[in-house]
Amino acid sequence: MKLLVLVAFVFVMSGCSRNLYDWGGYNDHLYDYYSDPSTADAFLISLEKHLAKIESAQGTPAPGLYAEVGTLYLQKGDEYQATQFYQKEHDAWPESRYFMATLIKSLNKRKDTE
Template sequence: MNKPFIPMVLAAVLATGCATGNKQLYDWGQYEQTLFVVYHEPEYKEQALSDYLAFVQTHNGQGTLAPGLYAEAGTFLLEQGDVGGAVDFYKMEYEQWPESRPMLGILIENLEAQQ
C-alpha cells in the first residue's frame, strides 16, 4: 500500500467520525425564520411573533431552550407595550441563565419601577 494513501484514509475516517451524532445543544425552535419574517415581511409579523411566543411559553423541556430566547420574547412584548409580560419573560431568562443576571436584574428592576 502506498504510504501517502494511509494518512488520507485516516483523515477521511476521522472526519466522518466527527460528523456523525451532531445533536443540537439547545432548542431554537423557529427562531431564525421568525426573525426573518419580523424584519423582512412585516405583513406576517404579528402571526410570526404569536407563534414564537407560543413556542417559548409551551416549551416542553425536550432539550434546553436556547440562551436569550426568553429575553427575546420579553423584548417583543415590551415593543408591543406589554411591560408585565416582558418582565415575566425576563425573569424566566434570569432564572434559566445565571450569566444574564447582571443585565436582566437591572432591566427587571427598572421595568417594575415603571409599573
Template structure:
C-alpha cells in the same frame, strides 16, 4: 480483515460528525426573527407564534437556548406589555444566571417605571 475494520471505523466516525444535534432547543429562532424584522405585516403573527412555541417548549421540558426568553421580553416590551416583559426577563435570568446583571437592570428599570405610573 484489518482494512475492513478501519473502513468501518472511519465511516462511523465520519457519519457521527455529520449529525446536527444541539444541547439547546432553538424554536426555529432564526426564521422567526428574520420574519419579525423583514416582514412587518407578519409581526404580530410571528410574535404570537414565538410565544406559543416558548410555552410548548417549557411544557416539554426541553432546555431553551440562551436569550430566547429575553427576546420574548423584548417583543412584549415593544408591544407595551411591561408586565409580561417582566415575566420573560425573570425567566431568562432564572434559566441563565450569566444574564442576571442585564436582566436585573431591565427588571429594576421596568419595575420603577411601573411604580411611577401607579
C-alpha cells in the same frame, strides 16, 4: 477492516446531526420580522409556543429566547408579560442575570411612578 471504518463513520456522523439547542426557527422568524416588522405578532406567538413546548419537555431554552419574547411584549405595551419573560431568562441563564435584573428593575420603577 471496512466494517470497522463504517462503524466509526456512523458513530461520528450520528453525533454531528444533533443541535445544541432547539431554536424553533428563531433565525427564520427574526429574518422575517426584520424584513417586515408587521410580522411582530406572528414572531411573538411562534417563539412563545416554542418555549412552552421546551418547558413541558423540561428542556434547555436556547440563549436569549425568553428575553426576546419579553421585548416583543414590551413593544406591544404589555409590561407585565415583559417582566415575566425577562425573569424567565434571568432564571434560566446565569449570564443574563445582570442585564435582566436591570431591565426588570427599570420596568418596576416605571410601574411605581405611574
